[in-house]
Amino acid sequence: xxxxxxxxxxxxxxxxxxxxxxxxxxxxxxxxxxxxxxxxxxxxxxxxxxxxxxxxxxxxxxxxxxxxxxxxxxxxxxxxxxxxxxxxxxxxxxxxxxxxxxxxxxxxxxxxxxxxxxxxxxxxxxxxxxxxxxxxxxxxxxxxxxxxxxxxxxxxxxxxxxxxxxxxxxxxxxxxxxxxxxx
Numbered sequence: 001x002x003x004x005x006x007x008x009x010x011x012x013x014x015x016x017x018x019x020x021x022x023x024x025x026x027x028x029x030x031x032x033x034x035x036x037x038x039x040x041x042x043x044x045x046x047x048x049x050x051x052x053x054x055x056x057x058x059x060x061x062x063x064x065x066x067x068x069x070x071x072x073x074x075x076x077x078x079x080x081x082x083x084x085x086x087x088x089x090x091x092x093x094x095x096x097x098x099x100x101x102x103x104x105x106x107x108x109x110x111x112x113x114x115x116x117x118x119x120x121x122x123x124x125x126x127x128x129x130x131x132x133x134x135x136x137x138x139x140x141x142x143x144x145x146x147x148x149x150x151x152x153x154x155x156x157x158x159x160x161x162x163x164x165x166x167x168x169x170x171x172x173x174x175x176x177x178x179x180x181x182x183x
Contacts, residue, residue: 016082017044024112024119030082043119047090048077048167049107050175051100053127057145060098060154060178063161064141071141072161073154075122078139086121098143099134100127109174113167114162122171124178148176 015033018026019042031044036114051059060073076097080089095101106125114121133143146154154160155168 012178015079017079018084019043020045020113020119022119023113024086024121033079038117043114043117045080045086045089045173046078046118046120047080047086047091047093047123048075048120049094049123049125050075050110051094051098051102051125051127051178052179053131053145054129056179057147059098059100059127059133060144060146060151060153061135061140062078062142062144064137064139066106067139069161069163071161072164073144074161074164076140077120087123090121094125097136100131102126102128108178110178111171112168115163115166120167120171122167122175124175 016030017033018029018031019039020026021042024043024045027042032043059076062092063069063072063074065071076094077090078093078097080086083171084092086109087107090107091102091104102125107123108125110122110124113122135141135143151168151172155165155172160168
């Protein structure tokens with residue numbers, strides 16, 4: 001039975017994450033989002049998807065006003081829930097936030113980026129033909145299909161959500177290369 005870290009805080013959600021080691025392997029322990037005392041030296045898994053249309057544009061979403069880093073632009077994604085694989089979380093998050101549905105085989109892992117308490121798996125995928133967006137208003141206030149150059153412009157202009165600066169410094173060159181190859 002997994003060991004759970006709990007807290008007496010009443011403002012946390014009922015979202016549970018697997019606690020993973022530096023390689024992303026589950027430790028058998030879980031953690032409730034928002035609880036105190038994140039275990040030092042461990043991580044939770046987060047995912048993001050850079051989805052590209054046939055014309056080369058990629059989808060950016062703008063964080064809702066009620067979220068951390070409000071109004072910042074980012075790629076659709078979020079935390080893997082307890083028991084989910086990285087690919088399952090990426091498909092779920094993309095679908096929840098944008099309404100875009102893809103298969104696990106449509107995802108190409110670009111790389112993993114380590115943060116203080118999270119490991120980000122960054123994927124690319126092709127948008128299905130005639131993709132229509134249905135935004136999850138509690139998470140996403142807007143979405144735009146933009147050029148690869150526009151992603152870089154928004155990064156330089158400080159318009160990306162706070163965590164995306166370091167993430168894109170490390171991952172964007174690899175993502176751009178992968179997006180050019182598959183087009």
